[in-house]
Amino acid sequence: MHNLTSMTVFLLLEFSDVRELQILHFFVFLIVYLTAIIGNLLIVIAIVLDHHLHTPMYFFLLNLAIMDLGTVSVMIPKSMVNSIMNSRSISYSGCVAQVFFFFFFAASDLSLHGMAYDRYVAICDPLHYETVMGRKACIQMAASAWIAGLLYSALHTGSTFAITFCSNIINQFFCEIPQLLKISCDNLYLIEVGVIAFSAFIVFTCFGFIVVSYVQIFKSVLRIPTTQGRNKAFSTCLPHLIVVSLFISTGAIAYLKPVSGAPSDLDLVISVLYSVVPPLMNPVIYTMRNRDIKVALGKMFQYIVSYRK
Template identity: 45%
Template sequence: MSKAQSSKMSNSTTVTEFLLIRFSEVWEYRVLHTMLFLLMYFATLMGNFLIVTVTTLDKKLHVPMFFFLRNLSALDMCYISVTVPKACVIFLLDNRVISMAGCAAQIFLVLWFAYIELMFLTIMAWDRYVAICQPLHYSVIMNPWLCIQMTLATLLSGVVSAGFLTGNTFQLPFCQSNVVHQFFCDIPSLRKLSCSDTLSNEISIFIFAVIIDGACFAFITMSYIRIFSTVLKFPTRGERGKAFSTCVPHILVVTIFISSGAAVYMKPTYNSPTIQDMITSVFYSIVPPFLNPIIYSLRNKQIKEAVRKMMRKKLYLGKC
């Protein structure tokens, strides 16, 4: 560390807590932002809870595709709960403080859930590839034991990755300011508060993004290229339309998730904080959990039929 940095640190107060910021300080806008966040939050919880319930109770849906969809829905309820409730509190109340431990926990959970989300989306793309391109071998390849193994491997590797990146970030000394220019704690915003060299942290984030995000995106892209090449050979337009309607929304969610995350996390530290960074972060922390139940329930005939069956059963029991 240089003498200038050492002198700067000695003349600064070490940060022990952080202040999150809002999209606006105007009260009317703060209320509007809270309402929008809460609407998305409750819609996400209800939609994903419905998918978890239906895919658990209906034995016809106990197949690999819905096994991962059920896990994704459970994950999304946890993922969005890490950021939105706290954001709504700082939007409405004057207390914008988050402790050092709370900030570390928020960063770890966001990274962990985002990692699992990406892995599940990648596995689901592979599941669709096997189902469409190798239908005769589907039950052999996507057996229950393999599904459980992939899920456990994803959870454990996510803990290691999120733990490493969180620990690497909190090794940095924070003594310049305690204002995090974001509505939740994330690494890029926190890194700007460090009074030491953050190059190693930026490199680790870059390597992680290139290896994990790049590999998953490449795998998903290759899977869908093969899926589309197979779908185009289907004899009827109806079969092609059904396959495309299943795959295209999945590609949309993956693209939004990866591109928005990369835009925030791979942005150089010296760039000044802007409202665009906060808006972009919404697209990887809130939008995917919100969109997933819409895409996978409203557009899936099996899910819709299972919901109708469950509702008819409830109405019948209510009459009795």
């Protein structure tokens, strides 16, 4: 294969080469994208406007919604444009931007331990909640998550695009690092492999921290005498744990398994599960299972209706 280091365009994987299926893919992704965008925007607006939601838990949920807005906007719009335009191309700079911003938002999301820690303190040490989860502590935790995401994405992007590429064909619907490493033609890709291995260690360490926190939370929840109290506590904890588990498990499969020689349906499904589903699920589970958010949204819609009248 010839050296394509100076390439200006990559070719992404098509969901189908049948025109009708390309249009179907466009509308499916459009619905998914609009659902994720509207859902997360509603959460942001509700939390910002309702002073009853100006608490640590909803502060972290606000940050999570903003991160999800960024994550879902990184690759879906480009994939939709390519489908409707019957194209596969993405510019070199566009590919770099996809890798950088996906890791920026995804790593920031994963680094946001504040939600787990907030629930841990609220349930396991309620008497010290006001002291521990003060405004300054919340801002510091959120800022640390954003900074960690920025450094993490810069590290991955730099080590990935330092390699020499021997092909411009990426067997994925967005610029995914394992697929980029597959088309490298020098040993520099081993640097990114090392970064991924180190990152996996950090990710599973963080996940272990989250699991330990929730184990302690569930032990305390089971001691709550009333069924209503237990249900309320579980409803604020389980959604976060479920989404984090889905993201980490599918992401680990995508990045740690050997890259197949040809594109497979399993690779495509896994990539959708870790890149698209979590930002889509978060607003659904947090609005359907959270009474405070539903009340805030109800007030907001009532105000809009009354204002229009």
